[in-house]
Amino acid sequence: MDEDTLTQALSRAETLCAQRGVRLTPQRRRVLELVCRAERPVGAYELLDQLRDGGPAAPPTVYRALDWLLEQGLVHKLETLHAFIGCTHPEHPHASQFLICDGCGGVKELEDKAIAGSLASVAAESGFRPSRPVVEVIGTCSDCAAKHGKD
Amino acid sequence: MDEDTLTQALSRAETLCAQRGVRLTPQRRRVLELVCRAERPVGAYELLDQLRDGGPAAPPTVYRALDWLLEQGLVHKLETLHAFIGCTHPEHPHASQFLICDGCGGVKELEDKAIAGSLASVAAESGFRPSRPVVEVIGTCSDCAAKHGKD
DNA sequence: AGCGCACTGTTATACTGTTTCATCACGGTC
DNA sequence: GACCGTGATGAAACAGTATAACAGTGCGCT
Structure with a gap:
């Protein structure tokens, strides 16, 4: 995802969460950004490594953020890869x-x-x-x- | 799977492997039996525990057997459960x-x-x-x- | 016998995900 | 302001899933 698309995706996420009355906290936003920034599916521990660049972090941190993002439909989990990708159209619930x-x-x-x-x-x-x-x-x-x- | 169905499934597997010229070794047969005997999907380590009743065994043993059984289409892997089940119709390759x-x-x-x-x-x-x-x-x-x- | 090959055994390790408990920040209430 | 409930975060340990690497064994073949 290029820089422009990323910015758009993040602001769309902000809007969605505001509409839904849920909190896109800095942690969650950061994880979403990392997931979207990757061109490929990313593993949880890969994200964790990147999170650690900005301070200490433990597995539950990234898994909590991912669980929440999954609930909100902002990311998808690829079961066969044990990895995550950003959703390309999070506006409506959907079966991809x-x-x-x-x-x-x-x-x-x-x-x-x-x-x-x-x-x-x-x-x-x-x-x-x-x-x-x-x-x-x-x-x-x-x-x-x-x-x-x-x- | 009841005892009769199990016996049938195993002998069908024997026949299939004979036709294909591949070796359903005792280990593989034992793992297939354990998978089929279970009513539910079984995890690899669950199988491992059962294998251990008959002597020492390590993870690669069960994973090797499972990989082979998957290749032969005798069992399926449920990705969302990290578990395995016996195939109900292994005669022909199929997308289930x-x-x-x-x-x-x-x-x-x-x-x-x-x-x-x-x-x-x-x-x-x-x-x-x-x-x-x-x-x-x-x-x-x-x-x-x-x-x-x-x- | 010597060789290649498929299968198995063994140890260790990597990767993925969860439990548990403590702590913190915020909003509402008295 | 003090109290409390709730949701979010931090931290340590652990549980579950899967593979790497290497050695040994048995069997058919020349």
């Missing part, structure tokens, strides 16, 4: 899907109605009430496919 | 989806064409080549919804 390239480590966030729909309908058939759908597709992005295809 | 109840811990394995299809098509749109789709829906199963609904 992720395309994760194991070549370059890049992640694309999608919000596809067809996938969400078919998930909802199979769940409904089973009488299952979904609370958190996790959809992560590991594979190779077009760039990496092009590169490695030539090898 | 899982409904995971956070009330009772039960898991239902699905193989829904609509979901697989919409995943494949959004991936195709992005030029993304999927290798391992992970679809796990956390929520409440009908039984647990009925129970807790009354509370």
Whole structure:
């Protein structure tokens, strides 16, 4: 995320939190910034190392901030990577899907109605009430496919 | 999994491995048995404890067996739970989806064409080549919804 | 016998996440 | 101002998950 996009994302987060009446404290803001600044998904301990540049910090610090940011939908957790990324459209609650390239480590966030729909309908058939759908597709992005295809 | 189903599953696994020319060694067979015998998803260290009833064992032992069983499609890994379950239809390679109840811990394995299809098509749109789709829906199963609904 | 290969054993370590308790800052109330 | 409840932070220890690295074993092959 470039500097402009980052600034925008942070101010959007400020606005959202103000609207919701929740507190985007300096710690949480700092963690959000670190997550967004990274181009790739970042691990909790990677964030912790960066937090430590500004003073002492322990694992619960970063996990608390991340939990809160997850609740607010400002970041997503990638279960298959044990890592976090900034949400690209935090304005509304949504069920995202992720395309994760194991070549370059890049992640694309999608919000596809067809996938969400078919998930909802199979769940409904089973009488299952979904609370958190996790959809992560590991594979190779077009760039990496092009590169490695030539090898 | 009851005793009969277990016996069937194990002999099916034997047959499959024979056909494929791969070795379902005693260790692997034992781990497969332990995974299938459990009604719920089992963690690696839980399996390890059970393996230890029959002699000393270390983490790499169980992880190696699990990795191999995953490759062969005889077990699945639930990323959101860090746990493993026996595959209900290992005969053919397939992209499964899982409904995971956070009330009772039960898991239902699905193989829904609509979901697989919409995943494949959004991936195709992005030029993304999927290798391992992970679809796990956390929520409440009908039984647990009925129970807790009354509370 | 000597070699390669797949499988296993063993030790240690890295990485990920939680529990627990103490402390601090802020807002409301008397 | 003094009191108190609540949410946020700090700090130490620990629990759970996974891998690295290297040695040993058994088996088929030439």
